[in-house]
Amino acid sequence: MEREIEQISSYKLLNYSKITIPLVVGGLVGFFIVYNFYPEKHENIRIDGGCYELTGTAHRSFINLTSSIEKSSLLLQLSKVEDPNASIPISFTGEHIAINNFIDKHLIGVTSAKNVTLYPNMAGNIVNGNISLRSLSSIVENLSLYDISAASKSLEGSISIIPSEHITDQEIKNISGLEKTLLQNGLRNIVATHEGVSPAECRYR
Numbered sequence: 001m002e003r004e005i006e007q008i009s010s011y012k013l014l015n016y017s018k019i020t021i022p023l024v025v026g027g028l029v030g031f032f033i034v035y036n037f038y039p040e041k042h043e044n045i046r047i048d049g050g051c052y053e054l055t056g057t058a059h060r061s062f063i064n065l066t067s068s069i070e071k072s073s074l075l076l077q078l079s080k081v082e083d084p085n086a087s088i089p090i091s092f093t094g095e096h097i098a099i100n101n102f103i104d105k106h107l108i109g110v111t112s113a114k115n116v117t118l119y120p121n122m123a124g125n126i127v128n129g130n131i132s133l134r135s136l137s138s139i140v141e142n143l144s145l146y147d148i149s150a151a152s153k154s155l156e157g158s159i160s161i162i163p164s165e166h167i168t169d170q171e172i173k174n175i176s177g178l179e180k181t182l183l184q185n186g187l188r189n190i191v192a193t194h195e196g197v198s199p200a201e202c203r204y205r
Helices: 002-009 056-079 096-106 133-141 169-193
Strands: 031-036 042-047 050-054 087-095 109-118 122-132 197-199
Touching: 042 056, 042 169, 050 056, 050 169, 056 133, 056 169, 087 096, 087 109, 087 133, 096 122, 122 133
Parallel strands: none
Antiparallel strands: 031 042, 042 050, 050 197, 087 122, 109 122
8 A cells, every 4th residue: 555655646746836726625534625615715624633724825735736636546546457458437527519529539438428517507418438548548647737626627637437347446445545645644734834724613523
């Protein structure tokens, strides 16, 4: 597990000073993050029993941290695939025309599609399908942190990998555990060293 943590860390997780778009992360053990739609974008977090509001530099560091970890998780999942000719099941979301272009460009074999309404009021789809390992690796490697951030998430940035014979559910769960550890450590570092951190009322258990 320590070696896998080092693998994730090697994907430039600590340079978190560029992205300023807010991201929501939920369901993480030991702390919470809540995004609030105020003019000054910020996050409220709870970690190690304390509650904090992140604004300014701390907020930007938080966004870069979480986006970096998400990309690194995808790369680590792909590193588990042993067959270079594997077809990987994925899920992704986007507007109708963009979805169709994306499917055609990457020769995705669609297995299911569900109509959804995207913010603010656009018709879109949630699609499950199969894509070659080579194509998926290229997409993930070229993702920017802006692609992954929630408020600016691109179609490519919405990709999630579905467990299969190539990447098992247990492997994905193990990587998720590593994500939580890295995020906890990153948040501790932000709270300890960054401007823009202030105590906040603990409104959630």
